[in-house]
Amino acid sequence: MQDFSDTLRDHFFNPRNVGTLDGANAVGEAGSIEAGAMLRLMLRVDPQTRRIEDARFQSFGGGAVIASGSALTELVAGRTVDEARALTEDDIDRALGGLPETRRAVCAQGRAALDAALADFGPVRTEAAAMPDPAMPAPDRQPPAYRAALARAQGKPRQMPSGIPMPAAWAEKGAEKGGASQPTATAENPAACRSPGADDARILPATEAQEAIAVARIIEEMRPTFRADGGDVELVDFTGNRVEVHLSGACAGCQLASMTLAGLQARIIKTLGRAVRIVPVGKN
Amino acid sequence: MERIYLDANATTPLAPAALAAMMPYFSEHFGNPSSQHAFGSAPAKALRRARGQVAALLGAAREDEILFTSGGTEANATAIRAALAADPNRREIITSTVEHPAVLACVDALERDEGVIVHRIGVDAEGRLDLDAYRAALSEDVALVTLMWANNESGTIFPIEGLAEWAHEVGALFHTDAVQAAGKLPLDLAAAGVDMASVSAHKIHGPKGVGALYIRHGTRFAPLIWGGKQERGRRAGTENIPGIVGFGAAAEMADPAGAAQLAALRDHLETEITKAVPKVRVLGDRRDRLPNTSLMAFEFVEAEAVLMMLDRAGIAASSGSACSSGMIEPSHVLRAMDVPFTAAHGAIRISLTRETTRAQIDRVIAELPPVVARLREMSPFWTQVVEQGEAVS
DSSP: OOOOOHHHHHHHSSSSSSOOTOOOEEEEEEEEEETTTTEEEEEEEOOOOOEEEEEEEEEESSSSHHHHHHHHHHTTOBBBHHHHHTOOOOHHHHHHTOGGGGGGGHHHHHHHHHHHHHHOOOBOOOHHHHSOOTTSGGGGGGGGHHHHHHHHHHHHOOOTTTTTOOOOOHHHHHHHHTTTOOOOOOTTTTSSBBBTSTTTOOOOOOSHHHHHHHHHHHHHHHHHHHHHTTTTEEEEEEEETTTEEEETTTTTTTTHHHHHHHHHHHHEEEEEHHHHEEOOOOOO | OOOOOBBBTTTOOHHHHHHHHGGGGGGTTTOTTOOSGGGGGGHHHHHHHHHHHHHHHTTTSSSGEEEEESHHHHHHHHHHHHHHOTTTTTEEEETOOOOOOOHHHHHHHHHHHHEEEEEEEEOOTSSSSSSSHHHHHHOOOOOEOOOOOOTTOOOOBBBBHHHHHHHTTTTOOOEEEEEEOOOOOOHHHHTTTOEEEEEEGGGGGGSOOOOEEEEEETTOOOOOSOSEEEEEGOOOOOOHHHHHHHHHHHHHHHHHHHHHHHHHHHHHHHHHHHHHSSSSSEEETTTBBBBBEEEEETSOOOHHHHHHHHHTTTOEEEEEEEETTTEEEEOOHHHTTTHHHHTTTTTEEEEOTTTTTHHHHHHHHHHHHHHHHHHHHHHHHHHHHHHHHSOOO
């Protein structure tokens, strides 16, 4: 039996804020059923004050995972979006009374779910952009996918990291979607959506093709990690918020999948500035 | 609150009679059985007696076919190493994907460090060995076939006699990890045709830290541990006399015929749980498995959470999962059985001891369904299932 703290056990046996949240306007997930651990975080954020008014969670997983959902809702409730963004994995660990070393990944998962929820609420805004735009529907009335699309459309097309060759398949995909030009963005573009919680020098990808390249790049960058453990990961498809990957070798169906998929998801979410779901699939 | 122990396949409580038998060998009969003086005679006599008791449990033809070890793991390692050493021309091993780590990690190391070729035979969804793949892997290059008698997680029983016969057709030695089978199934090793078999004391209400390897008389053998002449030169090191005495006492008390009665209790449990809980699968070969073992997979919940809640209710069971590197993963057995991922994380093993009562099982039947329901209420996947009226794919 795991050596869980009394705080963690209390969160597990008496979870706070479990269930769905009516009027949630920031929803994020991390993990998957394949990985054996999944956390869905639902927040209701006041669009004016940007304060998190209520938080709920649903969770599939072991004791630490369920407890992390409970602790996280208590941790973020009452904070502003920016304060919530500043929460670290260590904060989650502390809120659980300290996790055993073997379960530290739970903190990363909690952090990834929070990232996803905050990204779902909206991008980090500059002062100019923070002024409510009367032409826009109230954020809490917009479905997440619409908000994400709106956020991308508002920004001028943005710069891609240079020197990344575009895979032929993605180039075709870009062409289908109306071109994958390499436009520029500058600091003069205050509406540009910037990556939440990241150093703000980075610019979010704008078009689907650019996003696809960014996702492909992240996966390529993470492949050595998978290979070092005797497995491999490949990008199969990326549509909407669904990133399909194929795991092989020592990765397939093991804890490595959950570990690294959570990490992969967190990185993609940070880069794209919106929630995505990582789905391990068979290779066809 | 009465605590209910339902994890017999992990370990069993030491029988009071076994403990009583052991006690004098910690104190007044402390002597070394190899000594020539009077202090050695009581321990030497006790050693002989225990050897006879274990030989009887296993159905060995001769008492000197029993080699005492520090447990099942050492017995397995000894058998595997001995088979390779016995015939240097044979450099292949056949095993299965669902063996205990004591076998799998051992052959992994041999494959990695010594270039031994390992054939790992898969199983079907019920944990039954792929017989065609087994036959295909057999050749004159095979030194050893090592296949477990019964699986510790699923309880599925392999048809050991037939498998041994096939191995012998190509001149390979046949070893079986009988740790879970001993005491739960009637064993007759003399008739079964196996060359070597591993057993462990603490799975049959004996003490931990002691086990045995059965080695059929005349089998090619080389020791794993070199040193003194104990165990007829086959396992060096002063014998763990109290442990061996406890093992012998436990072996004598073991009642495989009585263990068969546990199947009725186990079936009662499974019938009632599957009635009370939707979306649960009973895993393992339901026609041929250990009478005390139930492996049930509850979809859309994670086993550790179930176990924590059961533990708080005073019920000790086990999961088909292991925590490693930060997250929980389904065991190699569940993966080998290709249990769907919606269920693999929710596999709970309930293994009855000979002391398990109907009242205890009825308490599990009362406590387990609400635990699963409560966790499912928290699970986003379950919400999806309820909404869609079907399993998410």
